[in-house]
Amino acid sequence: MKKTLLMAGAACLFAANANAEIAPYAGLDFNYSTFDYAYDAEDYIEDDYQSLSIVAGAKFNRNFGAEAFYQLSGKEKNSRFGDTYTTDFQAYGIDLLGYLPLGCEGRVEVIGGLGLGEYEMKVKNVGFGSDKEESLGYRVNLGLQYNIDENWSVRGMYHHVYTQKSDIDAIDEFSLGVRYNF
Numbered sequence: 001m002k003k004t005l006l007m008a009g010a011a012c013l014f015a016a017n018a019n020a021e022i023a024p025y026a027g028l029d030f031n032y033s034t035f036d037y038a039y040d041a042e043d044y045i046e047d048d049y050q051s052l053s054i055v056a057g058a059k060f061n062r063n064f065g066a067e068a069f070y071q072l073s074g075k076e077k078n079s080r081f082g083d084t085y086t087t088d089f090q091a092y093g094i095d096l097l098g099y100l101p102l103g104c105e106g107r108v109e110v111i112g113g114l115g116l117g118e119y120e121m122k123v124k125n126v127g128f129g130s131d132k133e134e135s136l137g138y139r140v141n142l143g144l145q146y147n148i149d150e151n152w153s154v155r156g157m158y159h160h161v162y163t164q165k166s167d168i169d170a171i172d173e174f175s176l177g178v179r180y181n182f
Contacts (some may be wrong), residue, residue: 029053029177047075084126093117115139135165154180
């Protein structure tokens with residue numbers, strides 16, 4: 001159900017291109033994520049991840065927009081007392097964003113936003129099996145975007161994600177990416 005809603009939202013973003021005011025875009029982000037676990041899981045489960053995100057979004061006007069994302073991390077290994085753990089995560093969701101253009105030309109924009117994401121963490125203990133945990137996360141976003149020209153932008157963002165699961169308290173993410181505006 002959640003995936004269907006996400007895909008429907010992304011389709012609406014691109015279908016709305018008929019209105020000249022709406023400006024769709026696509027992009028790619030490199031992310032560095034730090035997980036804050038509820039228990040001392042950092043001792044045996046990796047808490048720092050690198051990942052890539054594919055994004056699709058639209059600016060509805062100069063100051064407001066929405067963005068859908070899919071994020072996939074690389075696998076990380078950690079060992080404790082002879083046990084080896086392999087972990088990775090994936091996430092998808094949507095953010096509502098506000099833009100504040102700075103300067104006369106508006107090439108630099110301050111971005112703030114709120115969103116929802118579904119996070120899935122996979123933990124594999126070599127020789128003992130694996131576990132998967134899914135969690136809904138509430139996202140708070142803050143960043144800067146530089147508009148190189150009318151088609152290309154670069155963006156740096158900070159995302160704080162509060163999750164609803166007891167094993168993962170929060171996630172702090174830093175991202176750097178590019179956007180192509182259609």
